[in-house]
Amino acid sequence: MTQERKRILIVDDEEDLCEILQFNLESEGYETDIAYSAEEAMEKDPGSFDLLLLDVMMGKMSGFKMIDTLRKNLKIDVPVIFLTAKSAENDLLTGFNLGADDYISKPYSLKELIARVKVVLRRNKVVRDEIDTKVIQVENMVLDLEKKDLTIINDRVELTKKEFEILKLFFQNQTKVFSREEILRKIWGDDVVVTDRTVDVNITRLRKKIKQYGEYLKNRPGLGYYFEV
Known part of the structure; x- marks a missing residue:
């Protein structure tokens, strides 16, 4: 039986970065989609994805605001990895308090990012299996x-x-x-x-x-x- 491909939504206003991430993640066997703003991401049914790669600093709606809306207002608990140039302790705390699964500071290596993606997806699968049993x-x-x-x-x-x-x-x-x-x-x-x-x-x-x-x-x-x- 062919295993279902995991779907990842990349949300970042840097188009070149999105394309690089998309190419490398699809090379690893993931299915991806791109949104260049939080507003665009909200229109793509974010709860239908297995993981969000979410930039913090974007246009009108920040990544923090988007995940806060998903968690509190829409009750969507999709796993999230924040990708951001902000690495201060307060920013880390904000991300984790909002329910982030991981937080990667820019610049980062693609090898590290893919490894962390695998960890979060594996952890989420274990949680779902355990809830079932x-x-x-x-x-x-x-x-x-x-x-x-x-x-x-x-x-x-x-x-x-x-x-x-x-x-x-x-x-x-x-x-x-x-x-x-x-x-x-x-x-x-x-x-x-x-x-x-x-x-x-x-x-x-x-x-x-x-x-x-x-x-x-x-x-x-x-x-x-x-x-x-």
Whole structure:
């Protein structure tokens, strides 16, 4: 059976760059389309693509504004890699807070970009497969999404509801960095007043509970937490 080709939408106002990306991605077997502005991209049904390569600094609508609109207003959760000349820490935090899957600063090598594209698409496939099966397994850790419990080598681990949701978030988005603010929003919701310290406390407890696997829950200073085997 022939595997379905992944569809990637390239959104950038630099036409030469778009053509280079399109040529190289199609050489890797991907199906691509190009939009030279966020407004044009919004007309191409962005939710139908498997990945968006999205420039930040464009005309009237920035890449940040576009992804914010997709996530909050249209409830579209398509994976996104930001491509931008902006590399300040605040810009990285903004991208990750908006739900970016990766952030590549210009100039970048095509080899690096293609490698990151493959990682994000593979990670998204794993998430979809795991959602279908209702069980996520990482090494000897088994997270049952229906029973809402965790077992490690067949021993049940007592987790609070928030600890379970945090671990589920990391299992389903391995290697993706989540800022404290994004974790608060996804786990506690916008209407609950809690502090960044709450995230740190819960993750510290979670690390202890998953024992030798606690080292997989990592911190990237200034950006947030991520899970990597």
